[in-house]
Amino acid sequence: MTTDIEAHLAARVDRYVAELRDFCAIPSISAQPAHKADVERAARFAADRLTTAGLADVAIHPTEGHPVVTAGWHGDDHAPTVLVYGHYDVQPPEPLDAWQSPPFEPTVRDDRLYARGASDDKGPLLIPILVAEAFLAVRGSLPVNLKFLIEGEEETGSPHLEAAMGGLADRLAADLVLSADGAMWRADLPSVIVASRGLLALDLIVEGAAKDLHSGRHGGSAPNPLRALAALVASLHGADGRVAVAGFYDGIRPPDPAILRTIEAVGFDPGLYFTEIGARPPAPLPAGAELLRRQWLEPTLELNGLTGGYGGDGTKTVIPAWASAKITCRLVAGQDPDRVFEAICAHLEQRCPGGFGLAITRHGRGSAAAALPPDLPALGVVEDVLEGLHGVRPLRVAMGATIPIGGGFRRTLGIETVFFSFSTADEDYHAPNEFFRLESFRTGLVAWARVLEAIGARLGQATR
């Protein structure tokens, strides 16, 4: 029972909110070089707060980008070691004129803290630091060995994190990652993310003549790369809407049955969905469960951009020299990014008509889909804690989006990552007027206290 810790935390919530406002007042925008000093200031804020909380070995490690902050607390060789992950950088706040209060002047309205970074990820990250401080203040010890890894480049794709982790393997060695980043799926339903889709990104460029040509003089005899591109990318899907690339679906494994049960249970409303995104509902309207299954459990091959020729006002009689398409695939369990890339290349190369050049570029190596082992002990602990808080068993949900850090921790440290963030997906964290529900802040403090204690009590060496 963490009654003592919870009482300590509850008595100090106003002070914690003031600290969160200070943290959020730092414009630590990792994408904008002009804010480099602010990003470093946020790293120091995190490091100082870890030190104040009583954690040991607090260090700021330079990387080729923004620094990584680590800390540790070691009490018992036989206790499990939990590594907490979070990030101190934030998204750019633009467009500024869409904010009701300035993004870096944190403001409380209706029990919500409005500020860039409040929900992603400064609020959720501050929670486990405060909980650790409470344990150390009240009891003089933590129920687990606790480490922190706090990065400053999450919003730019964590380009230097995995290299940094390689150099810090000793400081980071743990049995489990608890991520303070990520988001609850819906505010009204407790849930745990157990799977996310992988990602593969590529461009293709189709080349015709060496320069733009006049469509009157050359139309009919010269190759038009826009036409070839349109035919090529249209060939990537069949009339049934499925991806028509041979081998694309090869090797797909069935999903965790718990996710399928969630899809049937949540009553996803298809009409409401199309209303919310402002799109015309297709006829016939797909069932809600089918839509949610496609978001979570089906792979996609999505066009993200088409570019070529003239795009301004009016008309221009041009046959352009080239045309390009940007594509990302979301992958599900069992699909290998390398093999999917090869299958797409083969499909495009076979179909590129004579008289055109085709160049395909892959962006990064991408990532495979992630899925927690359904019987992972830490998953059960988290579910029990959430059930205790909410009175209902949390749903196991999948994410359509990609969470690359899980794969990074598995590759670098050989451990699984359980998401235990108290932000919610509707908190506009990549848009103006980002906010963090203070109710979630208070709930998160209790939940983290309970989950650390439960892990210490129940897991021991079991997760190693």
Place this chain on the structure above:
Amino acid sequence: MTTDIEAHLAARVDRYVAELRDFCAIPSISAQPAHKADVERAARFAADRLTTAGLADVAIHPTEGHPVVTAGWHGDDHAPTVLVYGHYDVQPPEPLDAWQSPPFEPTVRDDRLYARGASDDKGPLLIPILVAEAFLAVRGSLPVNLKFLIEGEEETGSPHLEAAMGGLADRLAADLVLSADGAMWRADLPSVIVASRGLLALDLIVEGAAKDLHSGRHGGSAPNPLRALAALVASLHGADGRVAVAGFYDGIRPPDPAILRTIEAVGFDPGLYFTEIGARPPAPLPAGAELLRRQWLEPTLELNGLTGGYGGDGTKTVIPAWASAKITCRLVAGQDPDRVFEAICAHLEQRCPGGFGLAITRHGRGSAAAALPPDLPALGVVEDVLEGLHGVRPLRVAMGATIPIGGGFRRTLGIETVFFSFSTADEDYHAPNEFFRLESFRTGLVAWARVLEAIGARLGQATR
């Protein structure tokens, strides 16, 4: 015989070149508002030169854009009346650093005059003015009644010309237009343009959700307008490369057999063509005659632009709210722009999948293909004059591009337009280092003297 006129002209060629240099030194760039005063100066230059030549009724008429210059000379109620068309405005000269000598400092190199506008259209336009002056100086009269219409907005699509012509119908009434604008197809082959393709321009926009969506969260359930657009525009052509729109080819009339004979006669080299445009030759390589037939006599449906989603560096996981395509069709004799537009709209609307919005915008009314009646008497006169000059019968050629003024004269004045320009298509008139062959200037002076005399002698009332 115009021996007297030709001798008068030949004795003054150096003076004429100096005058052409003065005309070309005026940067009369109609597209650039900063050059409005220069454009007016070029209009006055043309008007003054017509007055000096001895033409009557010289007038500068304001329009909503740049002014129109007219002049006339009336000698004999029974003689045919010829209206000479040309323009005093020029293309923008950019990029300036690609010019070997500055665009508005006319420079003679290798018997070519290098300057913006030298070939298009100041050199070819000056010729009939000088020829008229020679007739009036040597004989005191012209062999035809001669009128001039010189505009200043040809390079911006002549947006106000047809309205101006409507208001000047009395001053412009004639039996025939001889255009000093247009261009010989090749420097080594005398030719007469007898047909050109028409034009229809449209955009389509496909709409999905009301705003850009995250392709991870929404991929698989949200409509992707890029995919719908690619499928729609890809459906516009069949696997054989022909336009797949029902009704597109309806009503097409067979071309002038003389054009088909030209296509067989000229020995168009397909390998050289693909080398010149810098494109990979398709395999199998089409026959040269087939390529030229497609340029001149086949209609096209050409994509000129595709726009939607992200086009910058790297990758962006977006499902954009909309995607658009720009299309122009080149039309051949018998195709009606209105009916072709309706056929394309019907094709697209039938195929637009549910869940997407489709908006189609037409740019202007476009223009039907133009073709001279094969037995037009003035055409035979022009061919005889060119045969006398070159020793071979000129070829009747078509143009893949669109020449809207012919249709404008037919609609407004009810008369045909014969192109009698001495610029050549290779003179870089829409590119840096535009030049005009002075050999063409000298030949053009003789040719215009002969053609005016031959029209006066042979046509009389016949063309009315």
